[in-house]
Amino acid sequence: MRERLYLLLILILSGALLTYGTQSISISHDEANIFFNGTNIVHYLALYSTQLLGQNDFALRLPFILLHLASIILLYKIGKLFLKKRVDRIFSVAIYALLPGVNGIALLVNSGIVVIFFSLLFTYLYLKEYKVVSQFVLVVCLFVDNSFAIFYIALFVYALMKRKTDLLLLTLILFGTSMYLYGFDTGGKPKGYFIDTLGVYAIVFSPLLFLYFVYAMYRILIKEEKNLLWYISFFSLVVSLLLSLRQRLLLEDFAPFVVLSVPLMIKVFFNSYRVRLPAFRKLHTIFFVIVLVSLFANTMLSFFNKPLYAYMDDPSKHFAINYDIAKELADALKAKGITKVMTKDDKLALRLKFYNIERGGAYKLTTQREIDEGFEKIDIAYYGRTVKTFYLYRVN
Template sequence: MSLSDNTYKYLFYAILFVVLSQLFFAVETLSISYKEALNVFVNNSLLSLITKASIYFFGQNDFALRVPFLIFYLLSVILMYNYTEDFFKNEKDRFISIVIFMVLPGLLSAALLVNSAIIVTFLTIFYLYYLKIFKKHCYLLLILFLFVDNSFSILFLALFFNALKEDDKKVIFITVTLFIISMLFYGFDTGGKPRGFLVDTFGIYASIFSPLLFIYFFYAIYRDGVKGNRDIVWFISATSLAFSLLFSFRQRIYIEDFAPFVVIYLPYMIRNFFHSLRVRLPQFRKRHYYITWATLLLLFINVMLTIYNKPLYLVLENPRKHFAYKYDIAKEVASILKANNINEIESDEKELLLRLKFYGIKKGHKYFVSTRKQYYYDLEIPIEYFDKTVATLYIIKN
């Protein structure tokens, strides 16, 4: 029995509510990282302005730090849901596509962390939605993007390639101009000793999508390119993927510059998959079903590890190898210090000092604090998750 379109719509909003509630739970489990602290106390970028504005209105806490990016995540999902209206043959396919999109590990991570990726994702979908509704490019938006983030140079380049195919001279001129200006303003770092990070980049993409989903993404991009199904979204995703892999031959890339333009291809992947499934007779669909369930299982595991990753400390010999370690312990350290009436410290860990500043621990000379092993100390306090010591705090009274 198939569900009505309205039923799928209600299910979509119900699942979105559940996902958002879990993300808000995850906010409470994270500590501010060093790079995030730089955006709060040192930098003057767009991220800094957004974060500082949120802190001004909501106070200096983890919720205020991350809520702007949760809002951009919410808007991105709703906008993608609207963008894919009339994109699929039936509402069930659209529902499956948007649910997978909203739980992509890379998108969930971008929603939780202070970074530009979720902003770029939202603005890119917004641009595509504008193009779909009004059937024309919004040049004012493109100019605005120039001042938002350096990664939009990829978008300018992709729009240029698409305009070449369509022989749109106006778009060719504008996108080339914006791309050149973007390169003059930002550029891409190509310095340093050449080193290959191609395998690393594939690994990061696999973590953004989940492994099997990324393999299918790679196949879908290739298949649509060979078959000539190259619309503007294909050019955006293919250009981003190609340049990220190309740069990886020489250096480690900032995946935040490329991932937002890659994840927007997900609806095309899902549509291709359902088409490939339905052209086969039922008795020849078993392999597709097996692959689907394996893909969904891996995706589910990745989602769980994205939100509930602290139990991984139980199986890691070295806690610092945990992928989220740089977003842990600072909040616990601040709580321990406050419980011992210590509000001013000095440390041999400059990054920890800046992180603790967010939680009200100021720089002073009464106490020396470190998570590095000390020859002598007044207090030694373990920091534990699930009864597993992940760090040890050493306190010395000066």
């Protein structure tokens, strides 16, 4: 009973944090493009949610928050299958819920959290030996997102090593079909994106946790039993690093499979921790606390980042700049009774459209002052620091 209360508390806190996040950011151009022009499952989730609850940021992001919470429950259920102690299972879901990359893709309009949910759903059903249902989910994944090609590779290797003939054949067929339907770009000249990819993973996990992830994957490789989660996480990492030698990779193509490793990291850590006498656990305890503090700090920074603008010489360098400004600009225009503006910035125009500021009308919006008079100045500021200035002209 107490374990379920801890799980419920994690779900409530995670949901509350993400709900706050919906009010603190604006729709980005990529998200607006998916919302207005997309044809995939992400587009329809966002579209139907806003049709039901109104065209606002909370409704836009609600389906992905709900999928994130469902993923936490699935990860907990998977953890119960091989994490024997209650504290291990609670730490597993708590750390997963704190991962900066997971919170990022749970909050934004993208395929990442959808991929995580279906990956966990298949994994849970397969480990529970619901053979037919798990295979059905695996087929459905083919039409959810093209990134499942990597998932099929990892499962193929798992089936090959574990001599699971039915899974081997199914994943081979699904991988081939995925290549036929979507393809997978491996061309181009080497451009040195290997380090960039490592940097992305460090952001997804937080730097110290990513180092431990690499250690845990290696330790399992040479010393411990390799289960389904390990095959998924390890081979997704290996394939992504190999491909990064030739091309820049999208976060949502690989990170959703790698973060499934959290229960494995918990298992490796506590196995190593508990075989030592209490007097010799001090270094492990210190490392664990440092990693948790670092993880918590990184996650909080990703949500409460606007104060950073006040200390930056160039606000345009802020890492969240693409998710700011549009909502505040739309509110400023509406306060002036303006619902249509002309602008040469196509990306900004699409973002403003989500907030019901259409293109056209009798006003022109620019970021550069064109004449010395006859304009209104709109400053977008956070914590007393002007981040962006717009100039509004009435067109005769």
